Amino acid sequence: MNAARQFRHAARAAAQDAEIAGILRFNIATYDAAVALGRGRFLDWREARRRAEAIKRDAIAQLDRYLEEFERRIIARGAAVHWAPDAAAAREIILEIARRHNVRRVVKSKSMVSEEIHLREALEQAGMATLETDLGEYIVQLRNEPPYHIVTPAMHLRREHIAGLFHQKLGTPADETSPEALVRAARREMRQRFVAADLGITGANFLIADHGLVAITENEGNARLCASLPPVQVVLTGIEKLLPRLADLALFWPLLATAGTGQPITCYNSLLGGPRRGGEPDGPRELHIVLLDNGRSRVLADAAQRELLHCIRCGACLNACPVFQTIGGHAYATTYPGPIGAALTPLLRGPAYDHLAYATSLCGACAEACPVGIEIHHQLLRDRAQAAAARRRPWSERLEIRALAWAAAKPRRFERAGRLARRLLRLRPQAIDGTRLDPLRPWTRYRQAPEPPPQSFRAWWRQRNSPPAPNSMAAEPPS
Amino acid sequence: MTSPIPESRNREAVLGAVRQALRHAASNPAERDAPAQASRSALEFPARGLFSIPAPGEAGVQRFLEECAANRTEVIQIGSEEQASAVLIKILESVMGLEPNPAAIPGAGPAGNTAVVAAGSEGLYVQDAPALRRLLSPLLENLSGRILWSSATACEENRAAGLTLAEALVAQTGSVIVGSDCGGRAASVLPELHIVYARASQIAPDLETALASLGGASANESLFDRASMASVVTGPSRTADIEKLLVLGAHGPRRLIVLLCMNA
Ligand code: SF4
Numbered sequence: 001m002n003a004a005r006q007f008r009h010a011a012r013a014a015a016q017d018a019e020i021a022g023i024l025r026f027n028i029a030t031y032d033a034a035v036a037l038g039r040g041r042f043l044d045w046r047e048a049r050r051r052a053e054a055i056k057r058d059a060i061a062q063l064d065r066y067l068e069e070f071e072r073r074i075i076a077r078g079a080a081v082h083w084a085p086d087a088a089a090a091r092e093i094i095l096e097i098a099r100r101h102n103v104r105r106v107v108k109s110k111s112m113v114s115e116e117i118h119l120r121e122a123l124e125q126a127g128m129a130t131l132e133t134d135l136g137e138y139i140v141q142l143r144n145e146p147p148y149h150i151v152t153p154a155m156h157l158r159r160e161h162i163a164g165l166f167h168q169k170l171g172t173p174a175d176e177t178s179p180e181a182l183v184r185a186a187r188r189e190m191r192q193r194f195v196a197a198d199l200g201i202t203g204a205n206f207l208i209a210d211h212g213l214v215a216i217t218e219n220e221g222n223a224r225l226c227a228s229l230p231p232v233q234v235v236l237t238g239i240e241k242l243l244p245r246l247a248d249l250a251l252f253w254p255l256l257a258t259a260g261t262g263q264p265i266t267c268y269n270s271l272l273g274g275p276r277r278g279g280e281p282d283g284p285r286e287l288h289i290v291l292l293d294n295g296r297s298r299v300l301a302d303a304a305q306r307e308l309l310h311c312i313r314c315g316a317c318l319n320a321c322p323v324f325q326t327i328g329g330h331a332y333a334t335t336y337p338g339p340i341g342a343a344l345t346p347l348l349r350g351p352a353y354d355h356l357a358y359a360t361s362l363c364g365a366c367a368e369a370c371p372v373g374i375e376i377h378h379q380l381l382r383d384r385a386q387a388a389a390a391r392r393r394p395w396s397e398r399l400e401i402r403a404l405a406w407a408a409a410k411p412r413r414f415e416r417a418g419r420l421a422r423r424l425l426r427l428r429p430q431a432i433d434g435t436r437l438d439p440l441r442p443w444t445r446y447r448q449a450p451e452p453p454p455q456s457f458r459a460w461w462r463q464r465n466s467p468p469a470p471n472s473m474a475a476e477p478p479s
Numbered sequence: 480m481t482s483p484i485p486e487s488r489n490r491e492a493v494l495g496a497v498r499q500a501l502r503h504a505a506s507n508p509a510e511r512d513a514p515a516q517a518s519r520s521a522l523e524f525p526a527r528g529l530f531s532i533p534a535p536g537e538a539g540v541q542r543f544l545e546e547c548a549a550n551r552t553e554v555i556q557i558g559s560e561e562q563a564s565a566v567l568i569k570i571l572e573s574v575m576g577l578e579p580n581p582a583a584i585p586g587a588g589p590a591g592n593t594a595v596v597a598a599g600s601e602g603l604y605v606q607d608a609p610a611l612r613r614l615l616s617p618l619l620e621n622l623s624g625r626i627l628w629s630s631a632t633a634c635e636e637n638r639a640a641g642l643t644l645a646e647a648l649v650a651q652t653g654s655v656i657v658g659s660d661c662g663g664r665a666a667s668v669l670p671e672l673h674i675v676y677a678r679a680s681q682i683a684p685d686l687e688t689a690l691a692s693l694g695g696a697s698a699n700e701s702l703f704d705r706a707s708m709a710s711v712v713t714g715p716s717r718t719a720d721i722e723k724l725l726v727l728g729a730h731g732p733r734r735l736i737v738l739l740c741m742n743a
Contacts, residue, residue, distance in 0.1 A: 030723040041530065048529050055522055064497045077703065082486060083493040093489075135729060136720035152720065159722050179721040183729055190730070195636050211694060211701060221668045221716040221731025227708065228664035239493065246694045250526035250686040253711070254652075264546075265652045265686075267717055268668075268731070270710040271693075273703035281663035282633040283707055293493045301500035 003333065004355035010331035011359070020156055020328055027155050028319050034262025035316070041264055042254075052255055053373040056310035059209075059242045063300065066209040066242040067291070073212020077274030079287040087117035090292050094119065094201070094234055095126055097288055101232050103128055103198040107190075109216075109223035110134040111203025112150055112313060113236050113292055116335045119201070131193050133222040135186055142169050148329035150336060151260050151315035156328060190222075200226035200284065204237035205312070206252060210245045214272040214289065217256060219263075224270055233284035235272070239291050240300075240309040252312065259314035259371035295348035305347065308379055310372045311340050317366035317376055323359050332356065339366035343379040351392050357383035418456045425452035524687060532651055532685045539650040539682045540741075546653025547737065550714030551727065554737045563676065563738050564617045567642075570736060571618075574672050575601060575625070575639045601639035602626060604670060606662030608644055614676060615642075629662035640672040641665075641732075646702060646709060647692060648677055648737075651685040654713040655737060656693070658706035667712065673732040678740045686711075 014020060039045045059066055071081045084090035098106070106128050108114065120141075123130045132141040136153035140146065142165055147153030154162070163177040172185045202223045206215040214235050216223045227233055243252060249269070257263040276283030300306050318324045318338030329337040334345045334353065342356035357380050366376040387393060388401075407417035434444040443449070455463075533542040547554045557563045602625030605611055615622070627638065634641060643661040648654065655675050657667045667673045683689040693709060695701040702709055716731030727733050 027723055043529055043531060051522060051525050051529075055525060058522075061501070064494055064501060067494065067497065077707070083490040085489055085492045085496070089489055133730065134720075135718045139720070152723075154720055157721075159724075162721055179724045179726050182721060183718060183726040187728070187730060191636060211703060213703065219717050219719075220729035222729070224664070224668040224710060225730055228668060239497065246690050247523075247687065248525050250690055251529065252525075253686065254526075254530070261719070264550075265654065265711070265713050267550075267713050267715075268710050269713075270708060271703070272708050274707045277659070277705070277707045280659050280707060281629045281666075283659060283664045291493065293496060297493070297496035297500045300497060301503045303504035306504060 003352045006333060007331060007355055007359070010333065011327040014327045014331045021326075023156060023158060024325055024328060027152070028325060031262065031319050035258065036262075038258035038262035038264065042258070048251060048255060049371055049373045052251060052371060053310065055243065055248050055251070056312075056372050057307070059244055060240065060300065060306060060309050062244075063239065063242060066244055067239060069209040070207050070212050070242060073209075074214070074274060074289065075212075077212065078277075079274045079289055082288060082290045084290055084292045084294070086294050087292070090117045090236065090290055090294070091119060091122045093290055094236065094288075095122060097232065097234060097286075098123065098126070098128060098199055101198060101286075103232070105193065105197045106130040106199045106201060107133050107194055107197040107222075107226050107230065108137075108201045109203065109218065109226045110137050110153075111201070111236055112147075112335060113203055113238050114201065115146065116294065117236075117292065119236065128199075131190065131197075133190050133194070133220075133226065134218070135183065135220060135222075138186060138190065139165065146330070146335075148337075149315060149318055150313055150338075151318075156330070194225050194229050197226075197230040198232065200230035200233045202226050202233070202235050204235050204241055204289075205256065206243045206249065207237065207241045208243055208246050208249070208271070212273070213246065215243075215249060216270045216272065217253065217266045217268070218270075219261075219267040221268060224268055227270065227272060227284070228282055231284055232286045232288070233275070234288045234290060236290045236292065238296055239293055240296055240311075255371045256312055256314055259312075259316040259369070299344070299347050305379060305382060307374050308340070308344055308347070308376075310374055311344075312372060313340075314371055316369040316371060320365040320369035322361055322363065322365065327359075332359070339376045339380070340374075343376055343383060346383050346387070351387065351390070354383070354387040354392055357381075357387065415456060415458065422452040422456075425449075526685070526687050530651060530685065535684055539684050540679050542650040542684075543648060543653055543682050546650065547714075548653075550653050551717075552653055552655070552714050552735045552737055554739050557738050557740050558742065560613060560740075561617075563614055563740065566738060567614065567674070568618055570672075570674065571603065571622070571640070575603065601637050604634040604638040604641045604662065604666050605629065606643040606666060607631075608662075610644060611642060611676060629666060634663060634665040634669050636669065638670045640674055641667055641670040642674045642676065643667055645675050645677045645681060645737075647689050648682045649686055649689045649711070650682050652711075652713050654686075654689075654711050655735070656689060656709060656711050658702055658709040660702075660706040664708055667710070668716070668731040671728065671732055672734045672736065673712075673715075675735070675737045676740070677737055679742075 042048050075081055082093045084093055106123055108130060120130045132138050137147060139154040139162055149155040159177050159179060162182055166172040166182055166185055167174045170185050170189055202216055204214045205217045208215060253269050254265050257266045275285055275287040296309060299308055317340050321339050324338040332341055334341050336344055342359050345353040345356050360380045362377045364377045408414050432438045433449055438444050440449055533539045544554055555566055604627045607628040607630035643657055643666050646656040646658045693702045715727045715733055715735045716729045717725055717727050718729035719725050
């Protein structure tokens with residue numbers, strides 16, 4: 001089954017799952033309330049977004065310079081910087097580092113880029129036990145599924161699900177469902193793995209050019225532990241994460257926290273300057289930074305689309321999206337779900353993911369939520385245009401669009417076509433509603449067919465604006 | 480795999496692709512840095528004017544206390560070093576399972592706190608700094624064998640508490656900034672309790688000021704020339720991954736206590 005059909009099936013199934021719908025509604029309502037409060041802490045949220053957008057635009061427009069500056073400065077403090085054109089290269093670089101150090105046990109903190117390159121699978125295949133240590137990621141790893149959301153990986157689960165899972169995997173009491181106890185159990189379990197780990201892997205939220213720093217944002221402390229305890233550390237991240245200056249974080253830290261969870265600032269914002277220095281009691285002896293391209297430079301080449309690289313992965317657009325709210329995160333079957341994933345995936349992974357550009361109502365709620373002002377809905381439309389221009393759409397759709405274009409080209413033609421369409425709609429027998437015989441099935445399967453209006457909007461408008469005929473009532477607008 | 484990674488080729492491949500993409504896009508006159516240029520001067524201080532920031536001094540302390548209350552950092556205001564020692568021993572008594580031993584310490588602090596003897600097996604990990612040596616000196620005898628100094632060893636998993644200084648405090652967010660020169664990287668994240676000994680004069684009004692001081696006035700005054708890592712810590716470790724419910728002590732400290740010296 002191809003990705004598009006798979007998506008339709010998964011989306012349909014998810015949309016009908018009442019339990020998930022309830023969980024998502026609760027989660028997103030809680031999030032919305034926190035974000036509304038959080039935004040209120042900004043004196044001017046719109047100005048903050050404008051500045052963030054301008055800073056990212058500058059960072060991306062001079063990405064080559066900033067990357068080299070970052071590289072030069074962090075290498076000067078003893079870190080190693082590796083460049084990976086694609087996922088395979090990134091995996092090989094990291095496996096090579098791991099082999100060199102005879103790594104057997106790996107601890108990881110949250111990194112969407114590591115999901116993108118399927119790093120955990122690669123490490124495990126090479127015989128290295130790899131543990132996701134972010135609590136949400138740990139839960140979905142135990143369940144053997146991908147994260148549901150880029151910020152809250154276990155968003156689709158209730159505490160009973162997690163209690164059952166921990167009972168089965170960690171031996172907690174079956175009736176222990178208090179979040180405190182579950183968190184304690186996970187912490188205890190993971191502590192020993194931290195202490196025994198030979199390699200720590202983290203992502204990065206920002207790379208700071210002017211000081212050569214890796215900035216990592218988290219609430220739990222697991223990324224700090226990954227950067228403190230194992231003797232070797234790898235930071236895996238995308239090339240688009242650059243910010244020009246350390247000072248930019250005074251804006252981006254509160255911005256990311258507010259959009260991500262509604263917090264004024266995330267609990268831990270760490271800055272890595274290099275491996276352990278002489279005289280320091282702990283920290284990795286080696287720090288490796290892996291900078292991944294994997295299609296990003298292709299997005300960069302298109303001036304109209306490159307703003308997608310401004311994304312700071314806050315997850316706000318997912319929560320705001322009516323499609324995400326209906327089908328959830330797993331149906332997308334992509335690393336990045338929701339609006340940003342729908343816009344990016346066809347560009348990063350090619351035409352097999354064209355269908356995601358259609359998984360949107362183009363309502364613009366995503367753009368409204370985005371803290372760096374990406375016009376995500378316009379990007380989705382652009383993805384569609386690209387697919388159409390490359391003739392990647394089915395012949396039936398192309399024919400329909402052609403017919404529509406022809407009909408809409410001349411006012412008279414449009415009027416006649418409208419009349420014909422209304423007549424055909426009226427002739428359509430009610431009995432076929434929603435059945436396979438119904439040409440309107442995609443709509444009527446779950447909804448009533450619309451009643452065709454008695455007249456066109458244009459006719460109604462003409463009538464409304466002409467002096468009332470003696471025997472007509474005030475015209476009602478067609479519904 | 481035996482062949483080494485063609486690192487330099489990878490580097491050229493990625494940077495080359497980026498450069499070509501930028502050239503490609505630059506040929507589109509609508510784009511390339513025009514909008515960024517326009518606003519660059521305003522972006523010298525990206526956060527300025529976006530947050531309500533306390534004036535330095537009293538207001539800064541007040542705001543720091545408020546933000547800490549909101550983010551669950553426990554702040555104890557301290558007047559003198561002796562008082563700090565007394566408060567510290569009270570805390571250690573409760574978290575390390577220390578038991579009072581009336582005979583042991585002569586002249587213990589004004590809180591009338593008494594001597595202690597080791598009861599549990601866990602101890603304290605302390606950044607080796609003169610200020611903390613002084614702070615602990617009245618307690619050294621009683622804690623002997625239960626203190627690990629950062630000059631001697633790395634923080635271990637079984638430490639009940641980590642005691643460190645801070646690089647700076649931030650009023651705007653109620654944050655404590657610790658560097659790896661504050662007793663290493665693990666001291667402030669591995670134990671269940673992190674105790675920070677800081678002065679009110681270390682409070683920076685906002686993140687902008689705090690970041691500027693980390694970066695240093697000139698390139699070689701940066702914190703990162705003496706510390707390999709720093710963390711802006713805002714409250715104890717937390718998670719809301721289970722039903723959005725806040726739980727403290729996810730992986731890091733469950734409690735963060737700041738002993739805030741009000742004078743000097
Ligand atoms: S596109 Fe914007 S809203 Fe969506 S994750 Fe990225 S930064 Fe957040």
